[in-house]
Amino acid sequence: MQIDYQYLKEKTSEAGFHKGYIEYIRFSENVKDFYTDGHWKNIDTDLLALEGLIIKYGEIYSNEFRKLLAQEISSYLSIYLTGGNEPKPLMEEKEEFYQFLHNNPNSIFYGAVEEAIKDWEANEWQYTSQDYPNYNRIEVMLDPRFQNVGYSDIYDLNKWPFIDNTTEVYKEYASSFDRAVLQGLSPIELTSLYIYSYQKKDKAVFTSINSEYTIKNSEKMDWWDIKDKSNLVAVQYPTKESATIYFLGWHEDIQIIATMDMVKVNGVWKISGIE
Structure with missing residues (x-):
């Protein structure tokens, strides 16, 4: 089903929604579908774009919308941190993860990537059934009450x-x-x-x-x-x-x-x- 993003943006604006919601629609319009024409190594770009929206508009987003964002982010991270959700050795993919940490030390996703890397290192970069990331921790990070709480600041x-x-x-x-x-x-x-x-x-x-x-x-x-x-x-x-x-x-x-x-x-x- 083809989504008419232009129509959606216009109707959202006419309904009086905050610019932050329209910016999310614009993000969705430009993001590539990983399963059809995307590549897992490009998902970090999408994650950082979502992070930018959260930083700029997080406080105006509703609880329901933040939950949807948390689900989307969790899905992206799951694909990214498993090298495309394929059960295979990750020796070739590890440099991508190290590069993410090097390039994005202040990202809210730094802790999630770092935690996954530690697990991969402990398993000699062999695929495990470990789920990445923890959805509830992502949801906490997006809640305005817990500003500056990173993934590594949250414990099960x-x-x-x-x-x-x-x-x-x-x-x-x-x-x-x-x-x-x-x-x-x-x-x-x-x-x-x-x-x-x-x-x-x-x-x-x-x-x-x-x-x-x-x-x-x-x-x-x-x-x-x-x-x-x-x-x-x-x-x-x-x-x-x-x-x-x-x-x-x-x-x-x-x-x-x-x-x-x-x-x-x-x-x-x-x-x-x-x-």
């Missing part, structure tokens, strides 16, 4: 503790309370350590991770319930010295289940608020 909450080094860090820190153990830990690692120690009822550990600020309602938080309701954890950096951790679940739209604020004090991230 499919295990507990949800960060691999938490158990080892806990054992080392609980035995010594040496602040040097906490040096270099990221906000997400501190979050995982806090919840892990909280659920072990190790008050000495989890209170030492708090900052001098009052932790509102922290004693009332049911972290098992929060975990059960959450699918992802996202980290946002308002400044270099502050971070916000979002526990996110889905009920038609993205729901913020719990929020944890953090500040950096003498080189160590500490919790300053929970709600």
Whole structure:
């Protein structure tokens, strides 16, 4: 079925839709169909064009439209990161992926490409059944509430503790309370350590991770319930010295289940608020 894009643009404009929607129609008009006359190596151009639309018009797009964009981006990335969705060794394709990272260090898709590359490298560039990318993470990235949250700032909450080094860090820190153990830990690692120690009822550990600020309602938080309701954890950096951790679940739209604020004090991230 042939789409009359000119007619569609005119009717969209007449209906009073924002220019951002018309620009998306213009993008769709010019993009090539990968399955008929495209090549997977050109998909990065389409992804970067979509990124430009998101940066320019993301805040005016509706939730429903952002979901459609997330689906489209996920589809493009899936084709791109598997070298055309063909189950084959990717030795010849790997330079394309490395080049993307080199050319686009600030792209919102950098983390997705980097994560896929790490998996391919671990498997000696042999095709695996791993799905790329995670659609929900893409949807979070497109939500205006989570500005500057990249793909690598979003973590699956499919295990507990949800960060691999938490158990080892806990054992080392609980035995010594040496602040040097906490040096270099990221906000997400501190979050995982806090919840892990909280659920072990190790008050000495989890209170030492708090900052001098009052932790509102922290004693009332049911972290098992929060975990059960959450699918992802996202980290946002308002400044270099502050971070916000979002526990996110889905009920038609993205729901913020719990929020944890953090500040950096003498080189160590500490919790300053929970709600």
